[in-house]
Amino acid sequence: MSHARDPGADHQPVRPSRSRGAGARASVRRRAGAQMAAGAPALPVLVVAGVVSADLAGGTGMVWLPLLAAGPALAATTNGPRGVLCVGLLAAVLGVTLGMRDGVPGGELAVTLSALAAVTLASGLASALRGRRERVLAAVRSVAETAQHALLRPVPSTVGPFQAAVRYSAAAAEARIGGDLYALIPTPHGVRLIVGDVRGKGLPAVGTAALVLGVFREAAHDEADLLAVVDRIERSLARNLGHDDFVTALVAGYPRAGHLEVVNCGHAPPLLVRASGSITAVEPVHPAPPLxxxxxxxxxxxxQALPFGDGDQLLLYTDGVTEARDAGRAFYPLAEGLKRHVSHEPAHTLGALHDELLAHVGGRLHDDAALLLIRKPAAHLAEAEEVPAESPGESDLGPAAATPVPEATRCS
Structure with missing residues (x-):
């Protein structure tokens, strides 16, 4: 590198070439050394060294040679077949040396070495099978992660006029999706979102969650009326769910500036954070059963219509959050946690809430949990009001948006 920056290097063309060649060889040696260090069976070698030390310290009165087989057996759990064979070879060489030193009879030494060889070969086969299973598992995980990302698509930090953030934890180990669902999409009828909870948890509920999300994404674009979106989801579930299955869900839409619509189908009430800092639960005026x-x-x-202006925020969640218990069986106080951590950045707010939730339960949730937070920043207020009246976001709102909502359905 220093020769490449030296202006005088152009007058000595051979020396830079040698330097680059030496540097390349050194780089190859460093990479090879790093690979060897990464794959070196350090712990099995230490076990073999411990057996050798015990034999040397114990003298000729006690023979420790059979314990050398622990080295290749342990290597099978952490290394590939080559590492197992290397440890087995090292153990065999040391076993012969110690056997000759301790005066072990030839027949007994042969039996010990034969057992060591058998353990080494069996451990090498086990290591090869383990490596194959790990490769298959890695491929399956890759496909599963792709499917999970396609189902629960990442939510960008800005959607329409909103700042947005999502935190999701699945109860099933190694899963990134379970019975909870969410979606936040811009449509010709304004931004629309859904948060839901399928009966049950973990992977068995994924199929129902996929069904709800698929219908919602399609209907949210097609239907101008938010209630029509909910009706489409209801009809689809009625055809496909069993008699004991259901989905609690909260569907919301933002058809025009300052106006938020909410439909609650048996779901936990969202928390509305006003620009002034007050936090209230949006209880449904007309309770409805789950989907x-x-x-x-x-x-x-x-x-249900809500005025939603500059600086307001809405937190949607599932019962995996509010029903999370600590060691004393106390529920997580979501409203209090939101009051402590609310900020102008939804991602920071949910990050702090999620960390506090995990600390409350001791590190691992036992139910699927989802948090979705939207915020209307001041910078977008004027832009939202400048949308022409004939734009799709306002011209296709339908009767529900055009008709004034009675005061009984308003929540401030």
Whole structure:
């Protein structure tokens, strides 16, 4: 590198070439050394060294040679077949040396070395099979992660006029999706979002979550009325769910500036954070059953209108958050945690809430948990009001948006 920057190097063309060649060889040696160090069976070698030390310290009165087989057996759990064979070879050489030193009879030494060779070969086979299973598992995980990302798509930091952030934890080990679902998408009818909780948890509920998200993404673009979006999801679930299955969900839309619509289908009430800092739970004015159970109750959901202005925030969540318990069986106080950590950056707010939630339960959640936070920043208020009246975001709102909402359905 120093020759490449030296202006005088152009007058000595051979020396830089030698330097580059030496540097390349040194780089290759460093990489090879790093690979050897990374794959070196350090712990098995230490075990073999410990057996040798014990034999040397114990003198000729006690023979420790059979314990040398622990080296290749342990190497099978951490290294590949080559590492196992290397440890086995090292143990065999040291075993012969110690056997001759201790005066072990030839027949007994042969039996010990034969057992060591058998353990080494069996450990090498086990290591090869373990490596194969790990490669298959890595491939399966790659496919699963791709499917999970396609289902629960990452939410950008800005969606339409909102800042947004999501935190999701699946109860199933090694999973990134479970029975909780969320989506936040811009549509011709404004930004629309959903947070839901499928009955059950973990991987068995993934199919239902995928069904709900698929119908929501399609209907959110097609239907101008938010209640029509919910009706499409209800009809789809009625055709595909069992009698005991259901989905609690909260669907929201932002059809025009300062106007937020909410439809609550048996879900936990969202928390509304005003620009002044006050936090209130948006309880449903017209309670409705979870999605998939409407035919059993006959109740239909109602549309609830909220003024949502500059600096306001809305936190949607699932019961995996509010029902998380600590060692004393106390629930996590979400509203209090939000009050402590609320900020102008949704990602920072949810990051602090998620960390506090994990600390509350001792590091691992036992139910799927989702948090979705949107915030209306001041910088976008004027832009939202400048949208032409004939734009798709306002011209296709439908009767529900055009008709004034009665005061009984408003929440401040």
């Amino acid at each position: 998939g159970l409407r035919a059993l109750t006959g109740h239909t959901p109602g549309l």
